[in-house]
Amino acid sequence: MSQYGFYTTYTHEGGGFDLAGLWYAKRKSGRAIVTDLVACHECDMLFHRDDIPPGARADCTRCGGELYRNIPKSLDRSLALYISTLIFMIIANFYPFITMQTSGIEATSLVFSGGLQLYEFGMEELGMVVFLTSILFPFICVTGVIYLLVPARFGHLPPLFGPVYRAVRVFETWSLLSVFMLGTLIAIVKLQSLATVNPGLGMVGFVLMLISYSAARANFDPEVLWQYCRVKQLAHNEVNAKEKVVTCHTCGLLRPDRPDLHRCERCSDSMHHRRTRSVQKTWAYLMAAAIMLVPANIYPVMTFKQLGLGSPDTILSGVLKLMSEGLFGLAFIVLFASIVVPLLKLTALSYLLYSVSNKSDWRPRDRTLLYRMTQLVGAWSMVDVFLVGLLSGLVSFGLLATIEPGIGATFFCAAVILTIMAAHTFDPRLIWDNTTLDENGYPPPQQEEAVTLEIVGTHR
Secondary structure, three states, X not given: OOOOEEEEOOOOOOOOEEHHHOEEEEOOOOOOOOOOEEEOOOOOOEEEOOOOOOOOEEXXXXXXXXXXXXXXXXXXXXXXXXXXXXXXXXXXXXXOOEEEEXXXXXXXXXXXXXXXXXXXXXXXXXXXXXXXXXXXXXXXHHHXXXXXXXXXXXXXXXXXXXXXXXXXXXXXXXXXXXXXXXXHHHHHHHHOOOXXXXXXXXHHHHHHHHHHXXXXXXXXXXXXXXXXXXXXXOOHHHOOOXXXXXXXXXXXOEEEOOOXXXXXXXXXXXXXXXXXXXXXXXXXXXXXXXXXXXXHHHOOOEEEEEOOEEEEEOHHHHHHHHHHOOOXXXXXXXXXXXXXXXXXHHHHHHHHHHHHHOOOOOOHHHHHHHHXXXXXXXXXXXXXXXXXXXXXXXXXXXXXXXXXXXXXXXXHHHHHHHHHHHHHHOOHHHHXXXXXXXXXXXXXXXXXXXXXXXXXXXXX
């Protein structure tokens, strides 16, 4: 545990922050801190930011969410890794990804071949989703961060740094490189019985790109940017004890709540106590996703023909066929990602919405954890969409063997996108608006009690 102590007299008044409830820090270190205040994006708690050891992470003592990290040499590390990612991205997209050989026929696929093949099959919307999530959005994220970090390396920020940072944060959610890689591995295993499958230089580049991109995101600390910004973070002595504070959920800027405050001064995103009509929008996305899942499971997602013979497969029949072929591991992955995860996500978000609408105060920390899990696993359902695209792009041997996408894949893709949008529309702070913390060991309102900031893990 850490030596950094926090004290609180917490009160919450219907949204936003009340500085009577500020968690003040006892500074036991002589080192300077980057900013004075930091807000938890999941429970709306306000903390006094203090130094933590290098490589450590500070978690919210109320809900367990991450507040900030201390990443040594974050600027140099993340810049080097993002540049490496861009180099590997070029290799991955311009060199052969997979090569198939069977009966003297050879087929070579590039990363964009799956999306292109879906487009040529008349499924333009599905091909566009594959292209955006596997190529364009990751490219925007990587080049956007490099655009921000290179000038920061020389002590200043580039023009339009706020909108660029906001775009990077938005597109990170839809950059599904790891899901695409899982779909590739499933496709390779599935095609072993049909042909000889050889990974190309593009796949090597893709694997290296995925590794460097994950490392770059883990080493990137936005504070390396904001230290060069003229708009500074709010300090506890800049507001009085009864004044409410609102936070920007994109860049973390805190400002006193004013009637004319609509946009963040740093990144230009909207600022609000709670997401506007969060419950209604989330319900709308969930109901639309539930409707889309019906035809997604009724209509075929693809048709495999070998020597002119074959039949369309739905998601469930595809799982059963994998099991009949002895591929139980792949069958379990497809079953979990394509059927179990969407249903669990619909159930979990529906329960969270129900509990929030009924102002439940039951186990708010556990409900927040449930929300985090829905965000974490939701995008992995896209593996089926990538699998259909990869197989369609690879298996086109004329009369020998072909794989054609079905309309069910389009409905399934729409359902997955809607569930992801539902998870990001839901405001987890609503869970904490009507809760008491005594039963979980946290200090009750208007009662001062010492608690300790959690220092978790070591960043390497």
